[in-house]
Amino acid sequence: MKNFKYELLHKDGNARLGKLNVFGYELITPVFMPVGTQATVKFLDYRDIKDIKADIILGNTYHLWLRPGEDVMRQAGGIHKFMNYDGPVLTDSGGFQVFSLAERRNISEEGVMFQSHLDGSRLFMRPEDSIRIQEAIGSDIAMSFDECIPYPADYAYARNSVERTLRWAKRGLDAHTKEDQALFGIVQGGEYEDLRAYCAQELVKMNFDGYSIGGTSVGEDKKTHYKMLDYTMKYLPEDKPRYEMGIGAVNDILEAIERGVDMFDCVLPTRLARHGTLMTSQGRISIKKAIYKYDFSPLDEECDCECCKHYTKAYLHHLVRANEGLANRLLSIHNLRFLIRLVEGAREAISNDRYLEYKKEILQKYKFDERGF
């Protein structure tokens, strides 16, 4: 019996407060997971990760497979020891790279031929390989190898892809041997209700440890995005964790929680930070702007992060302008802590049965553009 267990603590509408035991690590959901693709949450070390109160982080199978390589990960004793991080780690399977590296790969029934973005060499990844590599990486939660399809995708394409993703999910499940590692199935199906339903139901029959919603936030509008979520959520069992992959916009997170999503990850906070954009309770701001040159006030009075506690906007503005590495660390710490606080607030609201009020309060303050981004 795996020491991996989801316990539903409380519901407020469809929003769920839960407790997830990940092989001894315990965490409360909903939870936001910072992304650390190459065994590092870019610019942060283990102390920073602890300070922002991240409960779980991600790694990436494709990237770690290419570099440093499966053997290094295995000999290092797994990703936790390798990066000196004592907390749960979830790995994406490489399925997202089928989407993001679309112009340099080829899909077949057997698997995906990737042409390495590092040196151009051709490498083949089958679902079994993805699982084996994730076992070598030693993550606590592994993902099935899927195809994240683009948006828009026509029905015939989406259907064929879902069928294949399901066959890959079964192959991965059969290949999986690591006892202290959970395995999630990923629901695809694009924007099509019947395909989402079919994919979810077939995966549930296979009895995974948790279920992921994939193929969202790939360029679709908000309405379509939430529709895809709705089509999927109703088929996922109450007693397993649900993870929407790759969402990090404030409204997306709030909408997902409202629909019963327990976990989500995103590169958005760290990428925005590296590009000089900060998420604040009032909306996004670009700290590069000249208006902050003489602004000696803290970034966000309400924030408790190391960046907001110790530095002024003028200083952060200067660091970014001067292209100083410290800017990347400080701004990443802030954006990550911002989203983690957002989710902490959501947990509290759910336990007090006032989730919708909480969501409304946040969204009223936060400025979005006309597309809702």
Add this chain to the structure above:
RNA sequence: GGAGGGGUAGCGAAGAGGCUAAACGCGGCUGACUGUAAAUCAGCUCCCAACGGGUUCGGCAGUUCGAAUCUGCCCCCCUCCA
């Protein structure tokens, strides 16, 4: 005083008769970013009532159908020699 070299958009720096409002870099201004090929990428950056028009390449005067590019004078700057 003598001998060379040079003055180009905010800065640096190409260009040596028409294809040049003038490459490129920096700086500046916008915008993008959602399971990370991203400390990245895209656009703008002489002026304007702008799919067109108006002024530019130290200054003035010329040559030419046409000049940042050629000629003369003047003004500055740099290097070397006195």
